[in-house]
Amino acid sequence: MTSAPAPTPGSDPLLKTLVEAALAGGREVLAVYATEFDVELKGDKSPVSEADRRAEAVIEPLLRAAFPDIPVVAEEAVSEGRVPAIGRRFFLVDPLDGTKEFIKRNGEFTVNIGLIEGGRPVAGVVLAPALGRIYAGAGDSAWTAKVDAGSTRVEDAEPLRAREVDGAPVAVASRSHSTPETEAALDKVGAAERRSIGSSLKFCLVAESAADFYPRFGPTMEWDTAAGDAVLRAAGGAVVTLDGRPLGYGKLKVAGMRDFENPFFIATGDAALLDRLELSPAE
Template structure:
């Protein structure tokens, strides 16, 4: 698939369109419903997904799309093909409901199991991240639903004093603590949603272990941004996180294994740290 500035612009437009719907609901006294898996969903999820799907139909006609809310209703493409799109219209619904501003809109393109382009919007913070294979990663301010100038971003080299670790605001647990106890950790930064990947991509942190359940639409867009910024996302055994996982023997379609998002750090060191008891649940 050809990755160019026009494609990245189109992904940005789709994310911005979804973000406008999200903020319109955010400003109201919205209701919170529960899906079949007991996870929360709001009108913002549904409205954002609808406009994103409309934008993608114009940008990438005929390309299959796996979108979170459609998937929860059983609406999935019969065949993904080599190229497909993953959409999470509102990642961090818990953050949205608690109104802490750390929720995101996510659109990622997958080719042959690899995230090759993505857009991540942080609507309440007015910040957009985009990245594509061969083009690098960028961030831009957003005001009144319009993105400003793009600034290149890249992962940093971890400091000699240890890793700056992104910790999940809603999902950290004892397995994460066990892994971090084996590593030199200089600082910990809490954040919600896919924003953690983007903070690593822009050089504000080094490492984010996610030893818990996620789905491919949760990670695809920010994974693409991080990889384009020079980082990596690997499973606990060091393999790149793959996409398009269906007919999994021990999990549902599109469910991710545990993984680690990394800046410019020594991957064998974190893989070795993950080889202890924490690996049993991955």
């Protein structure tokens, strides 16, 4: 694979704004994380905490101020019925992805901000505030860096490039929430090792060549995946549905699905693995 361009976190105005917004949200998340917070259940029985709401409350205004013409689709706003009209470009925000990991206090939760253009994620930032790590990608350039989530510093940025598989691939898949479809996919690609991690960090493991393959045969929403998907694609990977097409965004009024719901998908750093599943990334 070709080498990635040198990471320059401050040189892309779009990514710079997304990083600043994610860090602002991360500070709110960590402020709640340090307390004995309460957790509620939303109408769909998924958990929500004060951290979700506080992070979204600071991220949305920052994006609207910087990009007033781009709608912001944010998870908690949508759950409350506030859904903006979307066009060709819009943001997808998950202020706290991995609320269950947040509740368990294992650090594997993220702040996700992705920009969609023409149904595809073209830029994204994934911040893991408790782990002090951020991932970003746009176009064909992706990078990761240490962060001091209590401030605005991004340090020691390194380029990301997904790897070609040499030997048995490493899979990212949950042992506790596995499905027969997941196990079948792992068998088909010949996965010899399985790693487990929460939230959108699964995409990031593939993007940073710590894993090769992430099959998802369970429900997800577009705000869960957009940022990590953008990072992985910018790192040279692919995210495709079971018909081999790139995972699309802005899905509304699809029969049998909620608005902004994803179908099952496969994320990989090496498209050759899709051949083992008889899938090929389509344009």
